[in-house]
Amino acid sequence: MKNMKYLLAGILFGIVLVKAQVISWFRIQEMFQLTSFHMYGVIGTGVVVGIFSVQVIKRFGIKTFDGQPIAIPSKKFDKGQIYGGLIFGIGWAITGACPGPLFAQIGLGFTVVAVTLISAIAGTWVYGLLEKKLPH
């Protein structure tokens, strides 16, 4: 199965999310109450390592393990990044989780978060329904 490598990458990523405590509701409250550096440290370090890695890949023309050239699609701006971003931010502080952590929280044993995940899927569905009517 060609997708098994992504399952393994996901397992590693899930362990990291838990051990770095970024899936903790408490850490999210601290971040937005400006009482701890922890989340800023994790995200800041992640971004620096990510920027460095992408620059190395681009400068040296590094290819994928099976020899394909690496191409990263650009993000296009629309107003959704503002309105949607604000809406997500409000939800983030309430649930203490963005989409990735929802899966890790459920795995860790907070099974009631499955309800939050189902509700997030419902939110995505309603966005799909209203997409054309919303300002972008």
Add this chain to the structure above:
Amino acid sequence: MSIIQFIQQPWHWAVGGVFIGLTVPLLLLLGNKTLGISSTLRQICAACFPADISFFKYDWKAQAWNLFFVGGILIGGILAGCFLEGNAPVEVAAATQQRLQVYHITDFSQLLPIEIFNWNNLFTMKGLIFFVIGGFLVGFGTRYAGGCTSGHSIMGLSNLQWPSLVATICFMAGGFFSANVIVPWIFKLLNA
């Protein structure tokens, strides 16, 4: 100390950050994949409830790798909980502890406050707000924004995309407002 014992210790933020950052090149090298987790929620909609909505009529199977990735995150959560002391007490900052105690959140022995995240709250006002409404805002907002913390704040910023910077600033602005105005208001309502 064995390697397992080493991993079981609480991690410094820099260690967590380095591994999260390295996920970006890992997925690129594995097969030109860009990190972005909220897209899987759209895929689930497209696979299970497309309802003739144009937004869900796309080749979601082409992105099947991402469903394996989030399945892995779930398994990673299980493994971290069972073998790596994942659900350890959080050393919550004293100022935040004080504020939360006012809201009757006093148990800091797990990663999430058990006073909120347990099944007994499901059919209560608490459950409605923290699970149903909160989850809805996360799903609606991330899709409207075209990405979440992973897709914009990690992947987008790593690739120096300015729309991702706009999105990240708005995530943070919404979060600041929510944690300092809406969440205190929610607890006031719940504890009234």
